[in-house]
Amino acid sequence: MIVIVDYGMGNLRSVEKALMKVGADVKVSRDPDEVRRGERIVLPGVGAFGDAMDNLEKRGLAGVIREEVDAGKPFLGICLGLDLLFEESDEHGLHKGLGLLPGRVELLPTGLKIPQIGWNQVSIRKESPLLEDIPDGSSFYFVHSYAVVPHEESDILCTTDYGCTFVSAVERGNIAAFQFHPEKSSSLGLTILRNFAK
Amino acid sequence: MILFPAIDIQGGQCVRLRRGDFEEATVFSNDPVARAKQFEDEGAQALHVVDLDGARLGKMVNLSIVEEIADTVSIPVEYGGGIRTHEDLAMIKESPINRVVLGTSAVTDQPLLMEAVRILEDRLVISVDAERGMVTTHGWQEKSSVSAIRFARFLQGEGVKHILYTDIDRDGMMMGMNLDAVHELAEAVDIDIIASGGISDIIDLVHLKKLGLSNISSVIVGRALYEGKFTIAEARAILD
Numbered sequence: 001m002i003v004i005v006d007y008g009m010g011n012l013r014s015v016e017k018a019l020m021k022v023g024a025d026v027k028v029s030r031d032p033d034e035v036r037r038g039e040r041i042v043l044p045g046v047g048a049f050g051d052a053m054d055n056l057e058k059r060g061l062a063g064v065i066r067e068e069v070d071a072g073k074p075f076l077g078i079c080l081g082l083d084l085l086f087e088e089s090d091e092h093g094l095h096k097g098l099g100l101l102p103g104r105v106e107l108l109p110t111g112l113k114i115p116q117i118g119w120n121q122v123s124i125r126k127e128s129p130l131l132e133d134i135p136d137g138s139s140f141y142f143v144h145s146y147a148v149v150p151h152e153e154s155d156i157l158c159t160t161d162y163g164c165t166f167v168s169a170v171e172r173g174n175i176a177a178f179q180f181h182p183e184k185s186s187s188l189g190l191t192i193l194r195n196f197a198k
Numbered sequence: 199m200i201l202f203p204a205i206d207i208q209g210g211q212c213v214r215l216r217r218g219d220f221e222e223a224t225v226f227s228n229d230p231v232a233r234a235k236q237f238e239d240e241g242a243q244a245l246h247v248v249d250l251d252g253a254r255l256g257k258m259v260n261l262s263i264v265e266e267i268a269d270t271v272s273i274p275v276e277y278g279g280g281i282r283t284h285e286d287l288a289m290i291k292e293s294p295i296n297r298v299v300l301g302t303s304a305v306t307d308q309p310l311l312m313e314a315v316r317i318l319e320d321r322l323v324i325s326v327d328a329e330r331g332m333v334t335t336h337g338w339q340e341k342s343s344v345s346a347i348r349f350a351r352f353l354q355g356e357g358v359k360h361i362l363y364t365d366i367d368r369d370g371m372m373m374g375m376n377l378d379a380v381h382e383l384a385e386a387v388d389i390d391i392i393a394s395g396g397i398s399d400i401i402d403l404v405h406l407k408k409l410g411l412s413n414i415s416s417v418i419v420g421r422a423l424y425e426g427k428f429t430i431a432e433a434r435a436i437l438d
Binding site: 011013014017018021113115117118119139141143183184185186187189190 | 200238243268269270272273274292293294296320390415
């Protein structure tokens with residue numbers, strides 16, 4: 001069972017439907033015990049970093065996610081769910097994140113339009129079972145203004161150019177997360193979700 | 199540039215009109231959801247869905263079908279037609295629909311426009327439907343005294359991020375896009391323009407792309423795809 005963490009940040013239906021399409025047994029839940037019982041955790045979300053962390057703490061989800069991920073449970077972050085993995089963000093004031101990976105979240109240092117909305121190419125920086133059958137340079141769908149800046153170069157899974165080069169995916173052990181939306185990136189996006197689910 | 203295949207829903211069917219005339223509908227499919235899936239399978243990177251009944255009646259009639267489309271495909275879905283109230287905006291905000299198009303209400307109801315900008319932010323698209331350069335409303339049935347250019351500048355000032363520009367003289371007529379009008383609009387504002395109306399041949403896409411205007415991000419194609427004038431793959435070979 002994959003548990004999609006519902007913490008009041010945006011519509012989770014697209015992620016749920018996409019995981020169902022790839023044959024995953026999936027449940028949307030805001031119950032910390034259910035998150036603990038699930039075999040895999042998906043943390044999606046759109047919106048402000050600070051509100052997101054507040055909600056995770058308030059609902060008792062932040063601690064459970066930290067413990068379960070530390071214990072080795074496969075974790076997939078999407079968009080805001082990527083940002084939240086890191087130690088802090090300067091989105092509308094300084095906010096602490098989950099701190100599962102070392103690094104920060106910063107406004108995209110680009111001269112182009114923010115937020116970046118649309119399809120963009122992804123360069124694969126290291127091998128990963130999640131990117132099996134994904135050709136280097138494939139396009140995915142992005143909606144974001146902020147990007148992660150990992151301290152450890154080895155955590156970088158993908159990068160993307162948007163008037164600057166930013167980190168569009170990270171991976172360390174059981175933790176993986178994408179800045180783009182696999183659930184809205186057509187068949188290749190579904191391939192990533194299928195790779196995560198298997 | 200991104201190609202948005204258009205899915206217009208009337209009476210539960212997937213139709214194309216000519217110049218927005220509700221009486222002149224050609225039915226292309228009885229199953230809009232299946233048609234949407236087919237567009238995705240053919241390589242579409244986004245879909246533009248219009249509730250024609252909603253646009254005509256001024257209330258969301260086919261929202262459940264649109265949501266079903268958004269649930270079925272794994273690409274972004276843009277939706278418009280019949281959104282007129284604050285309650286509509288609140289409902290849409292929580293839906294799986296990625297972008298929302300407001301037409302009439304943006305012209306006739308400024309408080310609603312400002313509310314839409316505030317709560318939908320970048321998910322909001324305002325459609326500027328022009329007939330000989332003047333903005334029309336109510337499913338294109340009523341003409342206003344505002345020029346498309348002036349209206350577009352006003353929208354930019356209000357914080358709108360995307361404009362969907364349709365030349366209704368050309369829409370569904372398979373006579374090519376009014377490129378001069380699109381060009382003029384794209385130079386009048388800095389915000390993102392989605393061009394629509396009249397694409398009938400692959401060469402129209404070549405011309406649009408050749409304008410080289412970076413704020414024309416997308417193009418909507420309807421009848422030409424349904425009539426098989428070109429495929430999505432052929433279009434993407436030009437637009438990507």
